[in-house]
Amino acid sequence: MDLSSELSEFLRTRRARLKPQDVGLPEFGRHRRVPGLRREELAQLAGVSVAYYTRLEQGNGKNVSMEVLDSIARALRLSDTERAHLTHLAKPTVKKRQRAAAARPQKVRPGLAHLLEAMETVPAFVLGRRGDILAWNRMSRALFGDFDSWEPHERNMARMIFLDPNSRDLYPEWECKAVEVVSVLRLYAGMNPDDQELLSLVGELSVRSEEFRSLWAAHTVTDKGHGSKRVRHPLVGEMTLAYESLKVSGDDPDLMLVTYHAEPGSASADALRLLAQWGVDEPAKPADVPE
Structure with missing residues (x-):
């Protein structure tokens, strides 16, 4: 870049x-x-x-x-x-060490994967560089979709938002979510201009999505932090969920744990509890975790 x-x-x-x-x-x-x-x-x-x-x-x-x-x-x-x-x-x-790190595949350590499994009523997933979805729990699959059925290269927030038509049903305020995803990706690009996978991702999305191309040209930047999102689920309806984005300490500084929760006593909390009961006997399947 x-x-x-x-x-x-x-x-x-x-x-x-x-x-x-x-x-x-x-x-x-x-x-x-x-x-x-x-x-x-x-x-x-x-x-x-x-x-x-x-x-x-x-x-x-x-x-x-x-x-x-x-x-x-x-x-x-x-x-x-x-x-x-x-x-x-x-x-x-940008140092040589950063360039080398950006080229290495990211992995989620077993302890973090076990934490995801333990969060039985909280949708949570781990994001890596470029918004790659690296690991998730059962509640996250129930809320956002079956990440297990996606090809590994498809597990990416930007690809999900701009290339999966279901994302427009999932997010009633899709335009706001799209701006956020592109803005976070822009911030990462400024810190990692030599990331070849990033360049490939941006090139693909620019060709396949006119909306991505327009938002990328706007040069907005933001960091993923905390806030609230409206989410519409086909089984339990619309919910307003608060999210927190937490940096994961350890050897890889580019990992982030993202969690969603509802205000206690709210209709959204009731809907989230109903969703937690759906498929409760299905075992959790976090992404590829090193032995």
Whole structure:
């Protein structure tokens, strides 16, 4: 992935989303030739020369200081996650060790797999790099679908959202889920620009999904954290579930445990209990776990 182009497009799209009135600048004239702020307006806000900012937006981040990046981030009203992404693009620090790690298959240690099995009433799964779904429990299969029946390369959140038509029934607010998945993938791409599997995934989705292609071009970034999701299940109906994304400690820093739960006493909690009873005699099948 060309970081110069990524830096250029990220800055351009962040600048385009701001209007003069958003940052306390007067807006002269009704017709502006460019969406959002002009380069000279952004440079003024950041306290740098127009020529300097122009070079940066053209992808030339060589020797840019953290102080300047911080000033530009403040001028662009970037979130903490966006600020980190800007730093990754302008001052990449990808080491050989990271490149080697991204090329190695990920595995879920037995202890983590056993924890998943023990979570009998909580849908939970483990995500790896690029949103790969590496392991899951029975409740997760009951809620999201039979991951066991998918081919290993299909077990990926982005493929699920953009290539599986059932995902639109599963998520009533599908558009929000799609933006989140792409934004998390974008953040990972900024930190791992040489990941060949990532490039292959993005290329495949760009060809097969116009919606993915459009969202990828928007350059939004976010980190997977916590929140709530509306989920519609064919057996128990619609539920509002809170989710938590927890980094897994250990040798692999790219593993994340994602869990879902309902507010106690709510209709969603009742629906989740009903779902827990469905197929209760079926043994749990976490993904390939090393002996």
